[in-house]
Amino acid sequence: MQRIGVFVCWCGSNIAGTVDVQAVSEALKNEPGVVFSTNYQYMCSQAGQNIIKDAIAEHKLTGIVVCSCSPRMHEATFRKTAAAAGLNPYMVEIANIREQCSWVHKDMLTGTEKAIILGKAAVAKVNLNTPLTAGESPVTKRALVIGGGIAGIQTALDIADAGFPVDIVEKKPTIGGKMAQLDKTFPTLDCAACILTPKMVDVAQNENIRIFSYSEVTEVKGFVGNFDVTIKKHARFVKEDICTGCGACTEKCPMKKVPNEFNLGMDNRSAIYIPFAQAVPKVATIDPNYCNMLKKGKCGLCAKVCAAGAIDYTQKDEYISEKYGAIVVATGFNPISMDKFDEFAYNQSKDVITSLEFERLTNAAGPTAGKLVRPSDGKHPHTIVFVQCVGSRCSACAEKGKEYCSKICCMYTAKHAMLTRDKYPDTEVYVFYIDVRTPGKNFDEFYRRAVEEFGVNYIKGMVGKVTPEGDKLKVQASDLIANKQLHIDADLVVLAAAIEPDKSARPLATMLTASMDTNDFFTEAHPKLRPVESPTAGVFLSGACQGPKDIPETVSQAGAAASKVIGLLAKDKLTGNPCVAHSNELMCNGCSSCERVCPYGAISYEDKEFRMPDRTTKIRRVAVVNPAVCQGCGACTVACPSGAMDLKGFASAQIIAEVDAICK
Amino acid sequence: MQVKEYKPLIVAFCCNWCSYAGADLAGNNRLAYPADVKIIRVPCSCRVNPMFVLRAFQRGADGVIICGCHPGDCHYTSGNYYTRRRMAALFSMLDYLGIEKERTRVEWVSAAEGAKFAATMNDFAEKVAALGENKRLEDLRCKK
């Protein structure tokens, strides 16, 4: 039996004005378990807290009920008071007789009656309270960043700058991501490479950062502070530590007809390649699908020309296991496939290109050395049509496009249009749009410059059809403002393809037990208040894996994610919330219902041996809650059909006791 | 002629993060609602087991209301979505058994919606009061 003390607060006249506090403390004296009951003017004051402390000592209290303001106000205060007097802080319950009683009821009798009932409910609950202790777990002071684009790079640099070791896992042979492929960046028009490549070099030179390029995460175990991760390093058939990146091998390689993915297949590379000049790490990689030596055992030229002797045709995939305290997902995005958009003739004509291809066409390091020409015949285009929202905001065609706005297309199309008009004033540029969305610093000014200074023809309306005819592209479109059909003979059509999360994100989310929305974007722990954290503790989100983002947004989110990681890694130990779920293994069916509703992946299963009444043993699958990961929502307790799952601090029996006390 | 004034007993389960805070705000702003409403704090609306709802009815509650964060705003991201499914199914079942549907409600009340909290409780209490005492669940297995 508990020995409960009841402390009724007047809160000056805030409570005492509408509630007869004396009557409340008298009435609660007779409740089961109550051995002491009093009231005082300001329970939260030093003097009030001393009354509580003294009573705990004098009456050997095992639990206390404070009838006062909202627990959101002073629960923490009274828990500290209890702890100072040697009582477990979770043996404290608050009856909210101010916000929920004296302040909303005018009549003294009604207020007093209700206050007594609320007090009884709290007493009933405390009778079933048990001392709770927060668990502690150590923190591995190392972070993992998955994805080496600008998001991953920025996050890694920020974490490393704070003094913590960081590993970047990038599936491509080099870090840099999409930004490395871009030409200029809006709204400042500085070149992407000029601002990105120095950061890539910083990453390479930072002693706290390791880069696992051409690698992927294959397994994640553990929980916040204690993740065990397996990384698969694909064989690149070149010894990374020996290769100097001189490029002799790529020149001598006889297999030169490999579509160059960095230039989106608009030119070719060799079977042994370095993706681009500023690649980090700058080492060669052999593409096993094209290398004659690997496929047929004939050739070996690259090994012969490599002065460093870095070529190793026998290299195997390598698995690395490492422990991490925090994981940042920065898996980024890709433009969607244009295969389903037949109306724009993307597959029929080489001169219908995506915006990312346009970036490469205008990039000085691109396949045309920055000269804007038609991919089909290398001629200068005189009329260019840009089509916005190809597959974005596409609710009617959900099977081929995306319902959401891809966010970056309005701005980069304005950039493309402006740069084209700037460099080639003889080229007419049309942009077809649904809306032009320019929310961002200096974004609208940028767009207006495209229209007003550079004479880009913005037409509200959608392109219905693009038909290749001779060397022209017949563009049929509608102008919604003029309310007429337009026919334009274009030389080049550029499609602002919607962007979608990288395909690697979905299996990764499963490994991390991080949740995703229906579009495969990672969901944040709270859309407003915890935008860079995943609901899974210790997993953070950076960049476009969480939703479409431009570079400034990505960088700021990357920094925010880094600061959250630093905050986590700075701790030596993590103290958990003791109000977590726990499963009674004797009653658990192992049915997985709880696991399915857990937003944090806190529940796992193990096979346990049980002694049966007939002295045999039986192995059963039972749920185990990781208290370091559980946040205590209680979803599992209701999903559990047998009632094996319960929540500490809000146990079923406690809530039922409250219900009973109220309904008596 | 009814002599004794009938006062309904209403149990309100409120999630700690939104609705309980909404109730606090109603208090801060001195927005009155009937004292018949008694609040039980739960971490999330998804902690509310249908057994608690039935228990309240069994012990004489005339109405049970569950308040949580608005869909999409759950502190635990998905808790209220489960609440929504569970309670839709439960309430539909109670209605199927002939229990008055006005006795049960789920309402999403954010921490900023003190006025909504008070208005909701006023409205709910009024509707429950109009029904009178909750006899049906009590009598479900007691054929006269």
Next chain:
Amino acid sequence: MQKITREQLIDKAVSLLENGTVEAVLGWGKGEFDYDVTPTVFKTADEINAGFVWNDFCGANFSRYLVAKTGKIEGKILVFLKPCDTYSFNQLLTEHRFDREKVYAVGIPCEGMADIAKVKAVCGEGISAINCDGEKIAVTTLYDDEPIMVDAKDVLAERCVNCKSKKHVAYDELLGEEGEVVDSARFDEVAKIEAMTPDERFAFWQNELSRCIRCNACRDACPACTCEKCVFDNPNSGVENKAPANSFEEKMFHIIRAFHVAGRCTDCGECSRVCPQNIPLHLLNRKFIKDINEFYGEYQAGAEVGSRAPLVDYTTGDIEPGEVFDRRDTNA
């Protein structure tokens, strides 16, 4: 009459026992009366030949017995599964309730099972023997000299009248021909109750549930109620107590029971079959199934292993609990 014969089943069982594929056979065994068929574990060919029963009264769904039985033997156990039983089988697998490796499942076709209450309604009490071998069911009673011939179609159990599937969704081996999922009218009765006024609905259920004697048969036969410890037996759940000492449990049992299996119930109909008071408990389960289908899209528990039950799932655009009634009111 069943298309598959007792001899075929016995041959299969005996051969699997003898070639060592299985160690035991879960089958229907002789009970007190011919219609009182009891789930039985057979270990030898002799036991099978002596006690194995297969007739129109073999309604028992064996899936749930696997939870207990698979733990008790070293090797495999043979289980015969009618189409509707296979759904429960899959649902239990989804919930990891038994080890699939320890089971050899033989799917068998089913022409529908008889409801003894319906037989008695035709023939009266005092049934001394029933023979299902002929075209019609021959019922011998203490009071009639000649067996009364009953058409099996006229005494089909409710769940078989509204059979939802002749297709087996799980088995290691199939005897006889595979059937199809059937377009059943199983929700018609629920819809009828929904169309009543609240007062009528209350009167209907009060009439039905007042007969309950709380024998727990519905729970104990249910393949979804395989909890290690039922909340109604658990002193810590706050709702424990079999006898009506605690009035809560007394009244809420049926709602909680149905809720606990909502989204997991395969609608096998065992609850109603075993109810000694003939309470149409399946109408509670089917209400949840019908609602779930209407609110969240068609879902058949047990149709595939590993599917996510609707109540442990959600979409952001789900119907609000309050809208449930608006929707029904506008439909009405």
